[in-house]
Amino acid sequence: MPNPKEQNASAAPTAKKKPQVSPSPERRGELLAIAADVFAEQGYNATTVRKIADAAGMLAGSLYYHFDSKESMLEEILRTFLTELWDGYDTVLQAQLDPRATLEALVTESFREIDRHRAAVAIYQKESRHLVAQQRFQYLSDSQQRFEKAWLTTLERGVAEGVFRDDLDVRLAYRFVRDTVWVAASWYRPGGGHSPEEIARQYLSMVLDGISVRT
Template sequence: MAATRSGAGSARNAAGGTRGSDRRAELLGIAARLFATQGYARTTVRDIAEDAGILSGSLYHHFSSKEAMLDEILRDFLGRLLVRFTEIEKREGVTPKEKLDELVLHAFVTIHDSPHAVALYQKESGALSHQAAFEYVNKYSHENDEVWLRVLAAGQESGAFRADIDVDLLYRSMRDSIWATVRWYQPGGGYDPAELADHFLSILYGGLLAR
């Protein structure tokens, strides 16, 4: 009987842990959306709680502060992005062009899957990077940039990409064009991430002028 009660208690704890984890994720999703649309400074704990249908005090059962929520959103977003970009770069038996194709596709997939995190990062990263608690934002950003720059440089070295192109300038143009898509992209609005990536790469590789 004791073993049965212990097992039942463990099952309840596991279920409660899952529900708690799901609730945290839900609250972070609400916070990311409000931070992205209203701005971090203008969004209050009360705003987040009201949107979630709970009292402000209940939010503190899950997070110590609004800043803690922002921190978790950005760390998760930037960390996952770096992991995936690094995986693409390190793939063996894949050409630099194929790696660049994958990087571009994953960027558009990220915009599709995590639009609020992308928009939040774009809006707030400049100001946050000067705060000690968010110094990692610059670190992650730099490491993500370096992945793309190495892939582009490898493409030049292999002869696949033009050697007379300034890689840094090219990357900045690509980065800003791709991530700015979050401002107008709507899931189900006529283009999926793969179509956006194909269109972008077609212009990048083929240019605008008719041949």
């Protein structure tokens, strides 16, 4: 999981209105994708409902028919990302693979999530440290603790079983892998010429086997 480093000023209160209609799942998904891009580009505090509506080509008042606030939009964006992330991670962890295979699978699943939710990952990196102070976003902190435990347990098991070096600083290794994987959200673009699986293979080759020619 990305390690958030930026903090933002408190958001100005947003007027709330009760939703009056239920959009189709497809339309709701489109609006959330647009909102995620705007949040990622401009920052949560600087983003207004009007800016999201402008990006969606609709009136700000019309957006309130679908969502009661920008906070609700952000929460749904982040929850969707984390739910899918943990669906993938739990599948890997429950497979009871050996430590190296588990590490490889977790890295691959991480790159797949960046491919699916690049904007949400960028938002998480920029905003979560500030957001966890709010009760409705406390689940971000819970997910981070769960994330850290999964990765540290995998690395510690690898050392104990002789798969990874016995002098490995597992916490330092965790931080390195975490940050170098998730920073990809800052440059990765879907359809950019490399699939998430291809990027994961190259990354794992460098991390686990190095970049020097083997003799």
